[in-house]
Amino acid sequence: MILVGELALWVALLMAAWSAVASFSGGALGRDDLVTSGRRGLYATWAMVTLASIGLWTALLTHDFSLKYVASNTAANMPKVYVFAAFWGGQAGSMLFWSLILASYSAIAIWSVREKSRDLAPWAAGTLAAILLFFIATTCFKANPYDRLSFIPVDGRGMNPQLQNPGMAIHPPNLYLGYVATAIPFAFAIAALVTRKLDAEWLSIVRRWSLVSWFFLTIGITLGMWWAYVELGWSGYWAWDPVENASLLPWLTGTAFLHSIMIQEKRGMLRKWNVVLVVTTFLLAIFGTFLTRSGIIESVHSFAQSPVGVWFGAFFFTILAATIYFVATRLRDLEAKAELESMVSREAAFLYNNLVLVGIAFSVLWGTLFPVLSEWVRGSKITVGPPFFNTVNVPLGLLLLALTGIGPLIAWRKASTANLKRQFVVPVIVGLGTGALLLAMGMRNFHALVAYTLAGFVSGTIGQEFYKGIGARRVIHGEGVLPAAFRLVARNRRRYGGYIVHAGIVILFSAFAGLAFKKDYDLQLKAGETKELVDPLGHHWKFISQGVSTSETLNRFVTAVGLEVTRDGVPQGIVTSEKRQHFDSNKQPQFEPSTEVGIRTSAALDLYVVLAGVRNETAELRISFNPLVVWVWIGGLVMAIGGLIVMWPQTERRRAPSGYVATLAPATREPAVVR
Amino acid sequence: MGRSPATVILLVDNDFSPAAPMAKARTKFLVGGALVLGTAGYLMATSIKDTGMYYLTPTELANKLSADPTFRNTGVKMGARVVAGSIQRVPGGKEYAFTVTDGARVYPVIYRGIAPDTFTDGADVVVEGRMGPDGTFHATTLLAKCASRYENAPGQPGSQKYKQTPGYKAGARA
Numbered sequence: 001m002i003l004v005g006e007l008a009l010w011v012a013l014l015m016a017a018w019s020a021v022a023s024f025s026g027g028a029l030g031r032d033d034l035v036t037s038g039r040r041g042l043y044a045t046w047a048m049v050t051l052a053s054i055g056l057w058t059a060l061l062t063h064d065f066s067l068k069y070v071a072s073n074t075a076a077n078m079p080k081v082y083v084f085a086a087f088w089g090g091q092a093g094s095m096l097f098w099s100l101i102l103a104s105y106s107a108i109a110i111w112s113v114r115e116k117s118r119d120l121a122p123w124a125a126g127t128l129a130a131i132l133l134f135f136i137a138t139t140c141f142k143a144n145p146y147d148r149l150s151f152i153p154v155d156g157r158g159m160n161p162q163l164q165n166p167g168m169a170i171h172p173p174n175l176y177l178g179y180v181a182t183a184i185p186f187a188f189a190i191a192a193l194v195t196r197k198l199d200a201e202w203l204s205i206v207r208r209w210s211l212v213s214w215f216f217l218t219i220g221i222t223l224g225m226w227w228a229y230v231e232l233g234w235s236g237y238w239a240w241d242p243v244e245n246a247s248l249l250p251w252l253t254g255t256a257f258l259h260s261i262m263i264q265e266k267r268g269m270l271r272k273w274n275v276v277l278v279v280t281t282f283l284l285a286i287f288g289t290f291l292t293r294s295g296i297i298e299s300v301h302s303f304a305q306s307p308v309g310v311w312f313g314a315f316f317f318t319i320l321a322a323t324i325y326f327v328a329t330r331l332r333d334l335e336a337k338a339e340l341e342s343m344v345s346r347e348a349a350f351l352y353n354n355l356v357l358v359g360i361a362f363s364v365l366w367g368t369l370f371p372v373l374s375e376w377v378r379g380s381k382i383t384v385g386p387p388f389f390n391t392v393n394v395p396l397g398l399l400l401l402a403l404t405g406i407g408p409l410i411a412w413r414k415a416s417t418a419n420l421k422r423q424f425v426v427p428v429i430v431g432l433g434t435g436a437l438l439l440a441m442g443m444r445n446f447h448a449l450v451a452y453t454l455a456g457f458v459s460g461t462i463g464q465e466f467y468k469g470i471g472a473r474r475v476i477h478g479e480g481v482l483p484a485a486f487r488l489v490a491r492n493r494r495r496y497g498g499y500i501v502h503a504g505i506v507i508l509f510s511a512f513a514g515l516a517f518k519k520d521y522d523l524q525l526k527a528g529e530t531k532e533l534v535d536p537l538g539h540h541w542k543f544i545s546q547g548v549s550t551s552e553t554l555n556r557f558v559t560a561v562g563l564e565v566t567r568d569g570v571p572q573g574i575v576t577s578e579k580r581q582h583f584d585s586n587k588q589p590q591f592e593p594s595t596e597v598g599i600r601t602s603a604a605l606d607l608y609v610v611l612a613g614v615r616n617e618t619a620e621l622r623i624s625f626n627p628l629v630v631w632v633w634i635g636g637l638v639m640a641i642g643g644l645i646v647m648w649p650q651t652e653r654r655r656a657p658s659g660y661v662a663t664l665a666p667a668t669r670e671p672a673v674v675r
Numbered sequence: 676m677g678r679s680p681a682t683v684i685l686l687v688d689n690d691f692s693p694a695a696p697m698a699k700a701r702t703k704f705l706v707g708g709a710l711v712l713g714t715a716g717y718l719m720a721t722s723i724k725d726t727g728m729y730y731l732t733p734t735e736l737a738n739k740l741s742a743d744p745t746f747r748n749t750g751v752k753m754g755a756r757v758v759a760g761s762i763q764r765v766p767g768g769k770e771y772a773f774t775v776t777d778g779a780r781v782y783p784v785i786y787r788g789i790a791p792d793t794f795t796d797g798a799d800v801v802v803e804g805r806m807g808p809d810g811t812f813h814a815t816t817l818l819a820k821c822a823s824r825y826e827n828a829p830g831q832p833g834s835q836k837y838k839q840t841p842g843y844k845a846g847a848r849a
Contacts (some may be wrong), residue, residue: 233791233792234791339700339701340700340701340704341700342700343700343703343704343707345700348700348704351704351708352707352708352711355708355711355712356711359711359712359715363715363719366719367719370723370727371730374727380729380731380735381729381730381731382723382727382728382729382730383727383728383729383730383752384722384723384726384727384728385726385728387722387725387726388719388722388723388726388727391718391721391722391726392715392718392719392722395714395715395718396715399711522769522788522789579792593792594792595792610789612789612790613789613790615764620769620789622789
């Protein structure tokens with residue numbers, strides 16, 4: 001099977017090359033036989049890459065240490081699930097994994113449009129095959145997981161213990177699924193540009209795949225934060241590290257696109273901008289890979305530096321040049337079909353939303369690249385850290401949050417004063433009420449107060465939308481509250497799914513704002529010693545050390561400290577934090593020791609205990625109270641659920657035909673449900 | 676900061692004569708957009724100025740210091756490798772003393788706080804702080820990474836590398 005897989009990888013390379021050539025020439029010459037052949041070549045590429053992947057999984061699971069990749073990423077004593085996950089744990093495997101996802105996506109995307117889009121499909125298939133060709137070629141020539149060692153080691157080197165975590169087993173696949181899905185909209189954008197067919201047809205395909213990408217990126221980023229929080233022991237989940245930023249960038253531009261595409265659908269505006277966003281999102285996804293693989297930026301994530309960086313750089317600039325050429329030669333086909341009519345319109349709110357999202361993306365990119373840029377320009381490397389990102393992005397983020405509440409309240413085209421009054425009263429009161437209440441309760445942090453006021457405002461908006469929608473259904477269809485709520489969402493998935501995503505954003509921002517009240521303590525405890533601490537909510541916590549213990553399990557030595565915890569005199573059980581030293585099958589230590597954090601989660605705050613070290617039987621501990629952290633995960637989950645609702649194919653009833661022609665006719669001044 | 680120009684405009688601008696030319700809305704949007712981007716740009720520029728830090732190797736730091744002795748008062752980040760066997764824990768405190776090098780210059784470093792798991796002999800570290808008058812670098816933060824986190828570094832297993840690690844001796848007895 002391993003040999004079959006290795007061969008399949010090379011066959012895949014040939015198939016992808018053929019598919020690209022046949023599809024492009026078939027499209028250019030209008031020859032159906034070539035187009036069909038190119039399409040089949042793409043399916044064949046998928047089959048071959050799948051075989052190659054199965055081959056690598058076989059090698060991993062059978063511990064074939066003659067393969068360098070298997071030997072350097074796994075060991076015989078590792079839990080099976082992480083051996084399986086080692087497929088994407090190293091560089092060569094993750095390149096193959098990337099190809100696998102891209103091939104699968106491409107096959108699905110092209111198969112689903114083979115009858116409908118006879119014009120676009122050949123060019124999209126060709127573009128996807130060309131991208132696949134790049135990834136498979138990089139895998140074959142620069143990072144081949146089937147490379148063999150000149151000898152067969154008895155055991156492999158194992159996997160970094162920090163990666164042996166359930167979050168790490170599923171975080172990279174989600175991120176990859178998100179990254180790679182940006183290639184489909186890109187391919188269809190190129191196809192639409194080449195054929196000059198830039199209307200409703202490509203939009204619906206592109207929108208669907210952008211949602212897929214957004215959905216998986218959301219899950220991937222959330223899981224990444226969770227992994228960093230529970231595994232790295234620095235008591236935070238986001239450090240503005242380049243690799244984190246790289247995953248955020250396509251998410252930001254993708255989110256901008258999912259909003260601006262609505263303007264194009266309804267009004268025929270922003271057509272150039274949308275093409276630019278689609279391409280930018282893909283480029284940022286490629287850039288993210290390049291960034292993490294090339295070692296050009298100092299990152300705590302430091303992947304192995306490798307020669308694929310050069311390949312990625314060349315690939316990146318090829319795409320950029322091609323896109324600039326096509327957009328420049330097709331400017332006239334991209335003229336807007338309508339103009340912005342008023343500043344007080346949903347279009348304007350969406351435009352600002354786009355501006356802010358892209359602004360955030362730009363500042364994150366700037367901050368990430370600043371060390372490189374400053375070295376080029378001024379000769380010395382200057383780094384910017386979390387203070388930079390926070391100074392810029394906290395105000396922009398708050399503005400974005402405000403727009404999340406404003407957008408849904410304003411009518412398309414031009415809102416009347418009556419419309420504004422009717423729509424804004426409740427949300428504004430809810431927002432100001434929230435802020436006033438927190439102020440009265442003694443909250444004095446400016447940014448947090450603004451954040452919670454805006455969170456209240458957006459909640460008011462979402463609540464009002466659901467209230468009105470449910471009310472309308474109850475009157476018209478005589479339904480109960482719950483059936484009405486269910487059908488409201490089910491029949492208007494895009495709209496109410498979107499509101500659920502917004503609710504997730506509110507939860508997320510509220511959780512972020514909670515970090516303003518975080519408290520950390522460093523302390524040293526001998527067995528039997530006691531320490532009392534006060535958390536940000538004023539509760540008194542008492543910690544009694546049970547002393548340090550050591551033990552040995554499957555593949556690690558463990559040093560643990562147990563703390564008996566009481567809160568305001570009420571026992572909370574025992575919180576344990578561990579230091580783990582992993583070893584190989586000869587009991588030789590491997591890797592640096594890793595920390596197993598003791599976390600006690602509640603809705604209000606997390607107790608976060610890290611065993612920093614042990615000296616003379618004294619445990620050195622860092623104890624943090626992290627407010628509202630659990631809501632970060634919940635917010636991410638709510639966003640993902642909302643995204644799933646939006647994506648779910650609508651089957652019960654046909655949507656009103658999308659496109660500006662259909663919706664321009666009645667001057668919808670109010671949101672549809674209020675009518 | 677806080678309330679941004681765009682929010683204000685959207686809420687305040689209620690004048691909508693039916694004949695208002697479209698160009699006007701467009702201009703207003705552009706002005707609002709310029710305000711938002713301008714504010715963002717201003718924040719970026721000032722925060723880079725206020726919080727940006729030189730990221731230097733020991734050699735570069737030495738050059739800067741000899742060119743301009745007042746550079747001592749500037750906070751910098753220094754990226755270097757921990758000299759094997761140099762990590763010492765100062766008795767009775769949470770201080771670490773160690774030396775770092777880039778192969779050419781060697782500097783002693785004092786760091787007070789909790790060191791990350793990856794802080795070991797031979798690790799690449801980034802220390803943030805300033806150079807004291809005694810020629811010792813006083814670090815306020817310490818970041819460390821192993822040479823390659825995702826692919827286990829080659830090296831002799833069971834070497835002395837991990838023996839110096841805090842927390843190692845207590846548990847790991849091979």
